[in-house]
Amino acid sequence: MAPYRVLVVDDSAFMRKIISDLILQDEQFVIAATAVNGIEAVSAAAEHKPDVITMDLEMPKMNGIEALQLIMKATPTPIIMLSGISEDNTRDTIKALQYGAFDFIRKPTSPASGDIVTVGEQLIEKLRAAVQARRGVKAEAAASVQTREPVEYRPKTPSKNELPETQNGKILKPRGTTSPATAPDKPSGELKTKAKAPLAAKTAVPNTKPVKQDKAGLLDKKTEIKPKAANQQKPPEVKQGTVKPPAAGGKKAGSAASFKHLVAIGTSTGGPRALHEVVCSLPGDFPAPVLIVQHMPPKFTKSLAQRLDSFSALTVVEAEQGMRVSTGFVYIAPGGYHMELARDNAGYAIQLTEAPQRNGHRPSVDVMFESLLPFKELERHAVIMTGMGSDGAKGMKSLAEHGAASTIAEAEETCVVYGMPRSAVECGAAKTVLPLQGIASKLVSAVFI
Structure with a gap:
């Protein structure tokens, strides 16, 4: 050839x-x-x-x-x-x-x-x-080069069907947006603390101390954590005084105590476009928090969160250690950290760790999905979209076997790379297969019941 x-x-x-x-x-x-x-x-x-x-x-x-x-x-x-x-x-x-x-x-x-x-x-x-x-x-x-208007929300930029203006070979900012020179470090109202910064109270899980990284900022891809058996897992607890959700920035604020549904999405290559389609199609009153793992290095996940937040009716943030989980918010795992769901008497919170890579990735979709296994009181909806490899398939299968409300894989015809969704389908984890444009509406119909 x-x-x-x-x-x-x-x-x-x-x-x-x-x-x-x-x-x-x-x-x-x-x-x-x-x-x-x-x-x-x-x-x-x-x-x-x-x-x-x-x-x-x-x-x-x-x-x-x-x-x-x-x-x-x-x-x-x-x-x-x-x-x-x-x-x-x-x-x-x-x-x-x-x-x-x-x-x-x-x-x-x-x-x-x-x-x-x-x-x-x-x-x-x-x-x-x-x-x-x-x-x-x-x-x-x-x-x-086309995107759609989010449901029931006027995005911060006037139109997503227009390409950015150019002049002398440079991209100009869309009208009504913040220029790169003055853009905030985080979406409006987002907390300033980092995962490794001192908190009022840390999660009661021992492995949150940063581990030593190699020159590339990643651990050896061959190093993996073996999944725990489902009956050995206990919900990680979060002590009182942890970080609260960032301000909604003018968007509809949610509640940390009143939701019964939770959505978790995993994606890799082609993910930013796929996430734009799904996240920006969810309405502002979507009654479930959304957790996202997108395979990306540090710093890029922050920019992804800011970009999605500028178009979405929901508040999109890069997750931080101990951040309270609430409706009205989308939490993107920061590059270089695994993201898990934890709980205390006050509700649910984000837990970040620098445990070794899983499936060659940190954050890993499998780690996020497996952290949801103990929370059977929640209607859990797991989604795998475009991406290379098989990360997320095992975790989704475990969720399906332990009462997940829905497990969804993106259809091959709309995937940039049909790797992760294929693995989820072939191992029997995904009970529903949908083209990208049908995933948001499926989630909406599943949680508004």
Whole structure:
């Protein structure tokens, strides 16, 4: 079989060389062409018709987001964004994913930086997944630059069907939104404490102390926790005085004591767009908290929460240690931490740990799902959407076997990568299979009873 052809786009000759060398370590790929800015990228994509593209975010003349949008309109191709870790970079990366980028990796700093091997492995993994998913790109391309208005809520930006304005090759902020230079560190009203900051009271679970990480910020993927048997699990308790939910920021405030339903969603590659579709379609009076694990590194989950919050009728936050769980809120697990549900006499709360990776991930969907097993008093609704691998399938199956109200997998035809949902279906965990556009309405009908 002929090797897959890659277009490498970056304004730095040094970075083009590094990325090209990493790609050529796998004999399945060759470099079809390189480009130094977005204008050249659009032209090269049309001329060379590559199987996959790597795209820098910040470039002169035309940046990566603008080039992405034009390519997805004219010659739909899987695009992997290369991102730095600054606040602006993480914010723009989330935008790119919602506009149709297949996935992203963090840029390597230099061949001697220590993370080059990890970055190379991640890049090859994502390139392979991208070419395998290429058949679905054209069918999804038209939807990749369109979004829908949330139910019963006027988003903070005036329209989600408009692409951002551009000038001199730069993305301008949509009217009525906050510019990157003045954007708050957290969604409006969100608490300032971090998971490792001192709290009034810590959860009564011993393994919350941060563990030592490697240079890439992750533990060895081979290190896994064995799931506990269901009859050995006890609900983690949270002592009084823990952090309360952040202010709703003008949205409808919920209650930490009055809900009987809880939704938990797991996703990976293609997840930001899928989450946008589902979360922004839930009404402001949705009577269930929503817990989300999206496979992402630290800092990017914060930008994802801010982005979703700007469109959703619900308040979307990056979860913090001890944060009270309440209706009206969506809690996204922070990159680098597992997220679990805990309980005390005052109600339910978020518990974050830095326990070893599960299924190669932290946060892990399986860890989140398994933490829900003891809470049989709740109507638990588990959802797995697009993503590589099988994370979440075992946890969903355990929930299904222990009284979950609903277990839902995204259908293959709408998945960017049909990996995690496939595993959930094949092991019998998912009792319902729905296209992406039907998941929110299914959840609404399930909890409004």
